Structures are given as C-alpha cells and as structure tokens.
Amino acid sequence: MITILYIAMIVLLIVAASLRVLQEYERGVMFTLGRFTGVKGPGLILVIPWIQKIQKMDLRTVVLDVPSQDVISHDNVSVRVNAVVYYRVIDPEKAVIQVEDFSTATSQLAQTTLRSVLGGHELDEMLAEREKLNHDIQQILDKQTDTWGIKISNVEIKHIDLDESMIRAIAKQAEAERQRRAKVINSKGELEASQNLLEAANILAQNPQALQLRYLQTLNDISGDKTNTIVFPFSSDLGKLLVPPKS
Incomplete structure (x- = not known):
C-alpha cells in the first residue's frame, strides 16, 4: 500500500x-x-x-531607452543624442534560435545606427527634420532585426544636447536671419510704395485738373496747423478752375 x-x-x-x-x-x-x-x-x-x-x-511591445550617444554631424558639430525604440517579438522561433540575446543585440544595433544616421546629416537637419530622421532610423533597424524575428514599430529621438558655445552661435545666427528678413520686407515695401507713387504721378501728369484738386486737398490738410506759416504755390490754372467762367 x-x-x-x-x-x-x-x-x-x-x-x-x-x-x-x-x-x-x-x-x-x-x-x-x-x-x-x-x-x-x-x-x-x-x-x-x-x-x-x-x-x-514575451510578445508585448518593449520600450528600449537608447543611452546618450556622442555624434559628430556632417558639418563637424559635436552633439549628444539619446532616443527611445519601441519593438516586439513577432517570431519567437527566430528570436531564440537566430540570436543569443535579442534584447542586447537590438540595443547595440540601435546605438550604432543612431550614430551612423545622424552623423550623415548637418546640425540644422537634426534640429529641423527630426521626424524624417526617426523614420530613417526605424526603417534601417526594422530591416536588420527582421532576421531575429523582431519588429521595430517606432523610433523617437528625445534630446539633442549642444554645447553652450554652439547654443550662442545658433542664437546669433537666428538673430541675423531675422534681421535679414526684416530688411527684405522693408525693401519690398519701399519698392511697392515707389511703384504706387510712380503710378499716381503718371495719372496726375495726364490730367492737370486732378493735379489742381490734389493741391486743394493738400491745402485743406495743412490748414489745421496754425503753428507755421506755409507758402504754397498758386497757379493760374487753379484760379481758372476755382472761378467759374462768365456766361
């Protein structure tokens, strides 16, 4: 028993x-x-x-924090960049058989790809085209991790850290750009004003009576100012315009 x-x-x-x-x-x-x-x-x-x-x-999405990487841009500017990668296992067989540690392998690949992709762009592109860079990095990682049974769903660059001297240089560059735009806008305004004055002068030259009426309007505008004595030319044509002809 x-x-x-x-x-x-x-x-x-x-x-x-x-x-x-x-x-x-x-x-x-x-x-x-x-x-x-x-x-x-x-x-x-x-x-x-x-x-x-x-x-x-585990088939759930994993959030991988990529450590800060020292990157030298295409225009020789040194920056520190960190990012976050979202990935998940879609083929458990490949994830076990094809790679020893898929998590570490994905992390190392993300770091090298981040440096490689950003190093091929200038600083202005890093700052202004972050969405495009995210997409490029995601495409490269997804293609290389496919043999491991890993799907890279998204990549986001979190921070691009610059030296203080570079920040000041960028601020000066932005100020210079604002001044340039202001000068361009001012010159365009002066050009339009001169064109309008030229058109008005041509119209008045073709119609003497309109010119005389402009004289009268100017007199009316300055008549309210009693602090100065104003001498205004008075032509005979204007007198003919003001005095009606005898019947």
Missing part, C-alpha cells in the same frame, strides 16, 4: 513538473532532445521532463 502511494506521489510530481501555463501574451519555444519542435501557447502546455525544454517569449 505504501509503495503504491509513493508511486502515485512520484507520478503526481512528474505531471505537475510537466505542466506549464502560458499567458495570452506569451509563447513557448519547444525543444525536444535539443531540436526545435514548435511554438506552443497560450494556455496549458505539457512538457516531458528531461526530454523537452520550453523557453518562454
């Missing part, structure tokens, strides 16, 4: 050791005597002790 109980207990222990429960977001890569025999899960999985081995893989 005791022997039967021992046997029953041993069987129960073996069965308990053989059962695995995988969550909905988990998969199990099964090896039988060292050979890959399939991907299991989710749910209850039976593993034969000492013969089969199962390695769990």
Whole structure:
C-alpha cells in the first residue's frame, strides 16, 4: 500500500513538473532532445521532463531607452543624442534560435545606427527634420532585426544636447536671419510704395485738373496747423478752375 502511494506521489510530481501555463501574451519555444519542435501557447502546455525544454517569449511591445550617444554631424558639430525604440517579438522561433540575446543585440544595433544616421546629416537637419530622421532610423533597424524575428514599430529621438558655445552661435545666427528678413520686407515695401507713387504721378501728369484738386486737398490738410506759416504755390490754372467762367 505504501509503495503504491509513493508511486502515485512520484507520478503526481512528474505531471505537475510537466505542466506549464502560458499567458495570452506569451509563447513557448519547444525543444525536444535539443531540436526545435514548435511554438506552443497560450494556455496549458505539457512538457516531458528531461526530454523537452520550453523557453518562454514575451510578445508585448518593449520600450528600449537608447543611452546618450556622442555624434559628430556632417558639418563637424559635436552633439549628444539619446532616443527611445519601441519593438516586439513577432517570431519567437527566430528570436531564440537566430540570436543569443535579442534584447542586447537590438540595443547595440540601435546605438550604432543612431550614430551612423545622424552623423550623415548637418546640425540644422537634426534640429529641423527630426521626424524624417526617426523614420530613417526605424526603417534601417526594422530591416536588420527582421532576421531575429523582431519588429521595430517606432523610433523617437528625445534630446539633442549642444554645447553652450554652439547654443550662442545658433542664437546669433537666428538673430541675423531675422534681421535679414526684416530688411527684405522693408525693401519690398519701399519698392511697392515707389511703384504706387510712380503710378499716381503718371495719372496726375495726364490730367492737370486732378493735379489742381490734389493741391486743394493738400491745402485743406495743412490748414489745421496754425503753428507755421506755409507758402504754397498758386497757379493760374487753379484760379481758372476755382472761378467759374462768365456766361
């Protein structure tokens, strides 16, 4: 009787050791005597002790913080850049068999790719075209990690840190650009004003009566100023215009 109980207990222990429960977001890569025999899960999985081995893989998106990297831009400006990478395992078999540690491999690849891509652009492009750079880095990483069963869903450059001297230089450059634009706008305004004056002068030259009326309007405008004595030319044509002809 005791022997039967021992046997029953041993069987129960073996069965308990053989059962695995995988969550909905988990998969199990099964090896039988060292050979890959399939991907299991989710749910209850039976593993034969000492013969089969199962390695769990999490399929949820992982947020990878890329450490700050020293980057020299294409125009020889030294900056420190850090980023964040979002990735997930889409092929558990490749993630286990094709690479020893996919997490470390993805992190190292992200660091080198970040330096390589940003080093091929000038500082102005880094600051103004961040969305495009994110897309370029994501495309490169996704292509290289595909053989590992990894999908790079997004890459975001978080910070681009500059030296104080470079910040001051950029501020001076921005101020110079604002002054240049102001001068361009002012010159365009003067050009338009001169063109309008030329058109008005041509119209008045073609119509002497309009010129005389302009004289009268000018007199009316300055008549309210009593602090100065104003001498205004009065032509004979204007007198003819003001005095009606005798019938």
